[in-house]
Amino acid sequence: MTLAVRNLSAGYRDKIVISDVSFELAPGSIMAFFGHNGAGKSTTLKTILGALAPVQGEVWLDGERIDALAIPDRVARGIRYLPDSRGVFPDLTVDENLDVVARMNPFGSGARIAVPDVLAMLPALEAKRRSYAGTMSGGQQQMLAFGLALLGSPRCILLEEPSVGLQPDLVEALFGEIRRICAQYGISAILVEHKIGSAMNIADHVLIMNNGAVVFDGPPAKARESNFWEYF
Numbered sequence: 001m002t003l004a005v006r007n008l009s010a011g012y013r014d015k016i017v018i019s020d021v022s023f024e025l026a027p028g029s030i031m032a033f034f035g036h037n038g039a040g041k042s043t044t045l046k047t048i049l050g051a052l053a054p055v056q057g058e059v060w061l062d063g064e065r066i067d068a069l070a071i072p073d074r075v076a077r078g079i080r081y082l083p084d085s086r087g088v089f090p091d092l093t094v095d096e097n098l099d100v101v102a103r104m105n106p107f108g109s110g111a112r113i114a115v116p117d118v119l120a121m122l123p124a125l126e127a128k129r130r131s132y133a134g135t136m137s138g139g140q141q142q143m144l145a146f147g148l149a150l151l152g153s154p155r156c157i158l159l160e161e162p163s164v165g166l167q168p169d170l171v172e173a174l175f176g177e178i179r180r181i182c183a184q185y186g187i188s189a190i191l192v193e194h195k196i197g198s199a200m201n202i203a204d205h206v207l208i209m210n211n212g213a214v215v216f217d218g219p220p221a222k223a224r225e226s227n228f229w230e231y232f
């Protein structure tokens with residue numbers, strides 16, 4: 001397994017908001033992560049990243065326990081986090097964004113993805129190399145944010161609502177790239193999304209959370225038949 005989350009509980013000060021959360025991600029697989037607003041999806045991602053310390057439970061990456069590591073040490077091992085507020089430097093060009101982040105993300109074990117690889121994988125960026133990121137459309141910025149997450153040796157990418165503010169055709173284009181690149185490089189991804197249909201189309205499995213607990217973990221076909229949609 002690339003990522004294994006075991007019996008994770010976490011929260012803020014004395015308030016526990018996720019409890020006993022467990023799931024696994026196989027190499028190259030994509031997990032669509034759904035739940036109502038406030039269900040605990042971001043809290044789960046923040047605990048995997050290391051922005052929150054778990055009250056209980058474990059996080060494993062490639063067979064190594066990482067839940068006590070600092071954020072930079074998790075990033076060095078291949079954890080990547082894409083916030084929903086476009087994770088790019090708006091006042092730098094596309095080339096400069098890629099250069100800065102490439103220097104921060106050295107190669108580790110696994111795939112070795114450098115700037116030319118990202119430009120080849122995401123042709124939409126190649127055409128914008130000298131543009132300031134802040135002047136680009138939401139879709140282009142999101143594509144750049146995803147490209148930055150690929151630099152170095154990513155193992156597991158955590159994506160917060162990447163479709164926010166994107167036109168439907170751009171959502172499909174972005175999701176298609178995510179699917180293709182994750183499969184090609186054996187990178188796994190967690191996709192928090194409100195565009196449920198689009199996310200399920202590229203997902204290998206679906207996790208549904210309700211009030212801080214996992215209520216469904218299974219393949220998209222089974223999720224479609226379930227009655228968990230009534231939660232949100």
Ligand SMILES: Nc1ncnc2c1ncn2[C@@H]1O[C@H](COP(=O)(O)OP(=O)(O)O)[C@@H](O)[C@H]1O
Pocket residue numbers: 012017035036037038039040041042043044
């Ligand atoms: N920084 C914070 N401090 C205190 N409570 C928070 C904080 N962030 C989120 N929460 C609470 O934790 C719960 C889960 O939130 P969150 O993980 O953001 O849910 P989701 O991402 O599924 O919408 C909610 O009740 C929310 O109000």
Ligand SMILES: [Mg+2]
Pocket residue numbers: 041042043
């Ligand atoms: Mg959230």
